[in-house]
Amino acid sequence: MNYTAALAILCCLFICRLKEAEGADKKLRFGENGEFRILQVADMHFADGKTTRCLDVLPSQYRSCSDLNTTSFIQRMILAEKPHLIVFTGDNIFGFDSSDSAKSMDKAFAPAIASNIPWVAILGNHDQEGSLSREGVMKYIVTMKNTLSKLNPPQVHLIDGFGNYNLQVGGVEGSSFENKSVLNLYFLDSGDYSKVPFIPGYGWIKPSQQLWFQRTSQKLQKEYKRAPLPQKQSAPGLAYFHIPLPEYASFDSSNFTGVKQEPISSASVNSGFFTTLVEAGDVKAVFTGHDHVNDFCGQLTGIHLCYAGGFGYHAYGKAGWSRRARVVVANLEKTENGAWLDVKSIKTWKRLDDQHLTGIDAQVLWSKSFSGNRRKRDDGGS
Amino acid sequence: MNYTAALAILCCLFICRLKEAEGADKKLRFGENGEFRILQVADMHFADGKTTRCLDVLPSQYRSCSDLNTTSFIQRMILAEKPHLIVFTGDNIFGFDSSDSAKSMDKAFAPAIASNIPWVAILGNHDQEGSLSREGVMKYIVTMKNTLSKLNPPQVHLIDGFGNYNLQVGGVEGSSFENKSVLNLYFLDSGDYSKVPFIPGYGWIKPSQQLWFQRTSQKLQKEYKRAPLPQKQSAPGLAYFHIPLPEYASFDSSNFTGVKQEPISSASVNSGFFTTLVEAGDVKAVFTGHDHVNDFCGQLTGIHLCYAGGFGYHAYGKAGWSRRARVVVANLEKTENGAWLDVKSIKTWKRLDDQHLTGIDAQVLWSKSFSGNRRKRDDGGS
Numbered sequence: 001m002n003y004t005a006a007l008a009i010l011c012c013l014f015i016c017r018l019k020e021a022e023g024a025d026k027k028l029r030f031g032e033n034g035e036f037r038i039l040q041v042a043d044m045h046f047a048d049g050k051t052t053r054c055l056d057v058l059p060s061q062y063r064s065c066s067d068l069n070t071t072s073f074i075q076r077m078i079l080a081e082k083p084h085l086i087v088f089t090g091d092n093i094f095g096f097d098s099s100d101s102a103k104s105m106d107k108a109f110a111p112a113i114a115s116n117i118p119w120v121a122i123l124g125n126h127d128q129e130g131s132l133s134r135e136g137v138m139k140y141i142v143t144m145k146n147t148l149s150k151l152n153p154p155q156v157h158l159i160d161g162f163g164n165y166n167l168q169v170g171g172v173e174g175s176s177f178e179n180k181s182v183l184n185l186y187f188l189d190s191g192d193y194s195k196v197p198f199i200p201g202y203g204w205i206k207p208s209q210q211l212w213f214q215r216t217s218q219k220l221q222k223e224y225k226r227a228p229l230p231q232k233q234s235a236p237g238l239a240y241f242h243i244p245l246p247e248y249a250s251f252d253s254s255n256f257t258g259v260k261q262e263p264i265s266s267a268s269v270n271s272g273f274f275t276t277l278v279e280a281g282d283v284k285a286v287f288t289g290h291d292h293v294n295d296f297c298g299q300l301t302g303i304h305l306c307y308a309g310g311f312g313y314h315a316y317g318k319a320g321w322s323r324r325a326r327v328v329v330a331n332l333e334k335t336e337n338g339a340w341l342d343v344k345s346i347k348t349w350k351r352l353d354d355q356h357l358t359g360i361d362a363q364v365l366w367s368k369s370f371s372g373n374r375r376k377r378d379d380g381g382s
Numbered sequence: 383m384n385y386t387a388a389l390a391i392l393c394c395l396f397i398c399r400l401k402e403a404e405g406a407d408k409k410l411r412f413g414e415n416g417e418f419r420i421l422q423v424a425d426m427h428f429a430d431g432k433t434t435r436c437l438d439v440l441p442s443q444y445r446s447c448s449d450l451n452t453t454s455f456i457q458r459m460i461l462a463e464k465p466h467l468i469v470f471t472g473d474n475i476f477g478f479d480s481s482d483s484a485k486s487m488d489k490a491f492a493p494a495i496a497s498n499i500p501w502v503a504i505l506g507n508h509d510q511e512g513s514l515s516r517e518g519v520m521k522y523i524v525t526m527k528n529t530l531s532k533l534n535p536p537q538v539h540l541i542d543g544f545g546n547y548n549l550q551v552g553g554v555e556g557s558s559f560e561n562k563s564v565l566n567l568y569f570l571d572s573g574d575y576s577k578v579p580f581i582p583g584y585g586w587i588k589p590s591q592q593l594w595f596q597r598t599s600q601k602l603q604k605e606y607k608r609a610p611l612p613q614k615q616s617a618p619g620l621a622y623f624h625i626p627l628p629e630y631a632s633f634d635s636s637n638f639t640g641v642k643q644e645p646i647s648s649a650s651v652n653s654g655f656f657t658t659l660v661e662a663g664d665v666k667a668v669f670t671g672h673d674h675v676n677d678f679c680g681q682l683t684g685i686h687l688c689y690a691g692g693f694g695y696h697a698y699g700k701a702g703w704s705r706r707a708r709v710v711v712a713n714l715e716k717t718e719n720g721a722w723l724d725v726k727s728i729k730t731w732k733r734l735d736d737q738h739l740t741g742i743d744a745q746v747l748w749s750k751s752f753s754g755n756r757r758k759r760d761d762g763g764s
Contacts, residue, residue, distance in 0.1 A: 196660060196661045197663075198683045198684050199657075199661070199683065204654075204657065207592035207593040207654070208593055211589040211590055214589055214590075246652075267657075269656070269657040269660065270628075270654055270656075271654035271658070272586075272589070272592075272651075272653040272654025272655070272657070273654070275651040276653070278581055278651065279578045279581070281579075301581065
């Protein structure tokens with residue numbers, strides 16, 4: 001299928017999705033089937049398109065392989081999953097190999113824009129390595145068509161990084177939860193590289209960002225528990241950023257779903273964001289990219305820590321090990337008389353870029369019936 | 383020596399210190415000998431005084447041992463070290479065994495007040511277990527005589543805990559550094575117990591406190607590098623709080639000075655304050671209490687992490703292992719013609735509550751000539 005034909009099909013197919021999404025500048029909400037579906041695209045590493053070659057593919061694939069394979073994979077994923085939101089979790093472009101960062105982004109995000117599905121992007125550690133600065137890249141993204149990305153929240157205090165924002169997902173139109181955010185999405189800039197002489201390696205989420213997240217989460221939880229329709233529990237939240245937290249290293253194959261084929265490339269220090277997430281209490285899962293050949297989800301202290309697995313073809317990977325994407329689906333509870341309520345469960349799976357877009361590793365991330373407050377254990381001694 | 387006599391001697395002896403300290407409500411500054419000396423008193427666990435018995439002392443000591451032994455030890459330490467500032471690092475009173483929290487504090491801090499030396503206190507995890515809340519304890523402390531303690535900084539944002547503040551120590555009066563803060567002291571409330579259902583154990587320093595620390599440190603460093611007398615390096619800083627950071631567990635006897643006789647009772651999660659300290663760059667050493675039979679100092683990523691060792695007699699300890707206190711001394715650089723400049727070195731030692739107040743484990747924590755920016759190593763891969 002050529003590029004123009006694929007775009008035409010996408011445009012037709014998602015004319016109905018347009019209504020659900022209510023246009024990209026309006027509020028996100030659950031579909032009339034009580035579902036909200038998110039496609040995560042991690043590490044596209046897009047450069048110049050057709051002339052940018054693939055890395056780590058089989059010799060038989062190499063000759064015809066370029067950035068356009070990444071484009072085609074997004075198009076196929078959109079057709080297969082019909083997401084309500086597409087989340088690009090950084091290293092969207094590979095700045096070093098891009099002739100023009102803006103043009104690379106135009107090409108990289110084109111399938112999302114063409115689909116008319118709302119989309120967001122956050123920054124990785126490579127996005128700023130081309131003709132635009134980190135701020136420049138994010139400022140460009142927020143002007144693009146159909147995106148809900150934001151540069152930063154309205155400032156109560158100055159915030160580190162570019163692209164820290166949250167999105168609320170309303171209940172089904174016409175339902176009692178129509179005007180409540182039943183699912184909260186947090187997007188953060190996990191930085192690029194350490195700027196501190198004594199600390200080597202990657203960046204991390206700073207106190208200013210954590211305070212913003214904490215205050216936002218508190219505000220949303222308070223609103224959810226307030227009239228009209230006051231709720232006892234908080235609405236579940238999902239957090240997306242690029243660089244995995246140090247706590248991703250807590251797992252082995254005995255307690256995660258997926259694979260770990262390389263070390264966890266978190267920052268070399270712990271900046272405490274996992275603690276802040278646990279304390280906030282609403283975020284049920286974290287989704288990162290960065291390590292292309294890790295794709296697992298493991299649960300720690302009530303929070304799932306998930307990789308998407310590498311998506312892009314101009315990014316390191318493993319020849320013969322398919323590029324992949326992660327899908328998250330939240331489903332609402334339904335009353336006996338068919339009315340939609342709040343979120344009942346959140347599931348995830350991945351799809352491989354093979355002939356059938358094979359789905360793998362389906363798992364439940366959170367379920368209302370299984371949640372509840374475990375009792376606090378104070379084992380302090382001194 | 384009885385209590386009244388000791389107080390009288392203290393009053394006489396430190397009449398000269400009064401001038402250096404310029405009264406407790408004025409700015410701290412280095413003495414005319416180019417020295418600033420801090421006495422740290424950790425975990426007094428004071429309750430009702432004479433009727434409150436000692437824990438973990440030898441059978442021969444038990445009969446006559448009470449909170450007054452703690453009082454006597456402070457008096458002797460003040461006489462021996464003549465500090466410019468006394469820092470009480472939490473668990474100052476043991477609320478559970480105190481009939482009246484305010485009266486316990488009156489007694490606990492009495493030797494410091496009588497000495498006319500400026501003093502500060504921060505909260506531990508036991509201070510609020512009596513008749514006053516955590517806020518109530520700190521509010522009481524800030525009204526006491528000669529204290530430089532503060533409830534919280536003037537708020538740019540709401541801050542967690544009670545007793546987060548900083549103090550500046552000016553250069554020698556009449557020297558070129560007279561109006562610059564050449565040593566910065568940070569005091570933080572490390573909390574009591576986790577309030578989060580899924581996180582057991584002790585409290586931790588929250589993002590709001592870390593952001594305050596970060597902004598304060600940035601402001602002080604900027605001022606130090608500004609005219610008049612603009613400096614190239616930042617002035618060294620010292621941080622005091624009660625509960626050790628998880629990074630205290632990074633050491634063993636091969637790389638610390640002192641002893642580790644019990645596990646590190648940090649919070650069960652890492653809230654990232656060590657990362658924030660390293661990033662800020664000015665703090666050269668951290669001083670905590672909490673674990674009474676650990677008294678070591680170890681260096682990690684350019685920052686010394688130090689315990690004081692248990693001071694109080696109504697606190698668990700180890701019979702036959704002396705109660706102890708930590709002293710920190712900062713010394714200024716002197717020009718060839720005898721003028722005092724900025725801080726040249728920071729040293730520490732401990733003193734044991736034995737007949738001779740034996741000094742042990744003297745070590746250099748920081749020295750201007752040995753500092754400098756190691757080159758950043760960016761070993762990021764993906």
